[in-house]
Amino acid sequence: MERSKKLTDGYLGIMRYLDSIGCSVDTIRGYRSAYASLEKFFLSKGLDSYSYEVNMLYRESVNSDIENEVISNKTGIFRRRLSHMFDDWFSYMPIQGKYSNGKRFKYTLNQVSERLLEDFVKSLNVSPITIPSICSIARDFLHFAEQESMYKNQEVTADDIVSFIKLEAESHRGSMNNVLCYLRKILQFLALNGFQIASVELASYKTAPTRRKIYPAFTDEDLSALLLGPDRDTAMGKRDYAVILLASLTGLRAIDIANLTFENIDQECMSICFSQHKTGVLNALPISHDVLDAINDYTQNARPECGVPQVFLTMDKPYRKLHDMASVRNIVNRYIRRCGIEKEPWDGKTFHAFRRTIGKWLLESSVDVQMISQVLGHRDGEIIKRYLPLSLNLLRECALDFAYAPLEEGVYK
Numbered sequence: 001m002e003r004s005k006k007l008t009d010g011y012l013g014i015m016r017y018l019d020s021i022g023c024s025v026d027t028i029r030g031y032r033s034a035y036a037s038l039e040k041f042f043l044s045k046g047l048d049s050y051s052y053e054v055n056m057l058y059r060e061s062v063n064s065d066i067e068n069e070v071i072s073n074k075t076g077i078f079r080r081r082l083s084h085m086f087d088d089w090f091s092y093m094p095i096q097g098k099y100s101n102g103k104r105f106k107y108t109l110n111q112v113s114e115r116l117l118e119d120f121v122k123s124l125n126v127s128p129i130t131i132p133s134i135c136s137i138a139r140d141f142l143h144f145a146e147q148e149s150m151y152k153n154q155e156v157t158a159d160d161i162v163s164f165i166k167l168e169a170e171s172h173r174g175s176m177n178n179v180l181c182y183l184r185k186i187l188q189f190l191a192l193n194g195f196q197i198a199s200v201e202l203a204s205y206k207t208a209p210t211r212r213k214i215y216p217a218f219t220d221e222d223l224s225a226l227l228l229g230p231d232r233d234t235a236m237g238k239r240d241y242a243v244i245l246l247a248s249l250t251g252l253r254a255i256d257i258a259n260l261t262f263e264n265i266d267q268e269c270m271s272i273c274f275s276q277h278k279t280g281v282l283n284a285l286p287i288s289h290d291v292l293d294a295i296n297d298y299t300q301n302a303r304p305e306c307g308v309p310q311v312f313l314t315m316d317k318p319y320r321k322l323h324d325m326a327s328v329r330n331i332v333n334r335y336i337r338r339c340g341i342e343k344e345p346w347d348g349k350t351f352h353a354f355r356r357t358i359g360k361w362l363l364e365s366s367v368d369v370q371m372i373s374q375v376l377g378h379r380d381g382e383i384i385k386r387y388l389p390l391s392l393n394l395l396r397e398c399a400l401d402f403a404y405a406p407l408e409e410g411v412y413k
């Protein structure tokens with residue numbers, strides 16, 4: 001259904017969202033005041049409908065007012081955040097939990113490109129969580145089209161496609177397959193809108209596979225340190241301990257822990273049943289008394305009373321579910337630093353290391369491969385190969401001797 005561009009309609013939609021996540025009365029009041037400021041700015045430009053360009057000018061004015069101490073920083077946060085919400089609402093993108101105070105986008109597009117981007121987003125039939133990634137590449141391409149004057153002849157040549165791919169490769173070395181996939185969608189959309197596309201097949205190739213780095217599992221010492229980290233006499237400590245214990249004994253993905261609801265937990269059967277966010281497939285796992293006790297300790301003695309169905313909530317008002325993967329990952333990162341666990345950038349000691357740890361334990365326990373795939377929620381049994389290198393003993397069993405290629409002399413003799 002087409003959304004109205006009226007500011008008031010966007011405001012009402014955003015307020016319904018804020019009410020659904022349980023914002024406090026003070027927070028709602030702050031956003032109402034912010035909307036009065038935004039509406040006044042638009043009316044001063046002769047507009048009562050949304051415009052991305054005018055919204056950007058509004059944020060610039062808010063930043064200027066903060067710097068000149070015309071308004072407080074708290075007031076400025078409300079105004080900037082509401083302004084970003086309007087961008088997402090009218091772009092059919094999900095409203096985010098946090099917004100950067102810096103540049104909203106890497107490139108600012110002209111009106112023609114903005115309209116094309118908006119229509120492109122509406123045409124997408126993908127998961128909402130994928131839309132921001134596609135939009136990022138689409139915005140890059142449309143900016144590139146502006147620079148190369150593609151709009152003049154409404155033509156995208158083979159050289160244009162190759163040049164853009166080379167440009168994106170500089171900042172997307174590890175995700176070029178995704179870039180090519182999104183570029184194909186953009187080119188197909190432009191073709192339907194009157195552009196002459198020279199060689200779409202240039203974006204159909206697969207990039208060369210990169211060398212896969214073997215990331216580590218947590219050691220027993222690391223797990224012990226992490227579980228001793230939270231102060232279980234505090235509300236935050238109770239929540240964090242339950243999250244870490246649940247992850248360490250089940251291997252649940254961070255986003256599945258963030259989405260875990262009370263309905264997913266069966267206290268009597270000591271199990272959890274949930275739909276995996278990544279695959280959409282139902283999975284059921286047993287949980288121990290220790291995990292149940294930790295969850296109950298948090299929910300009964302520390303969890304704020306509110307109508308949010310998810311188990312784990314933020315510590316500050318408005319109380320809401322942990323924001324997807326980032327909040328859960330940050331919990332573990334906090335205690336990795338506090339516990340003195342050695343960590344370097346990109347060394348693999350992240351929340352996902354819990355899954356590698358579970359995979360390694362199950363492999364070393366001679367558990368059936370199909371059972372391991374079921375526990376970890378994998379649809380492809382071959383995925384288990386990525387856990388094999390974590391166990392040196394199992395790797396030794398796979399190694400071949402030199403019986404079929406005897407060494408006669410040399411450095412090996």
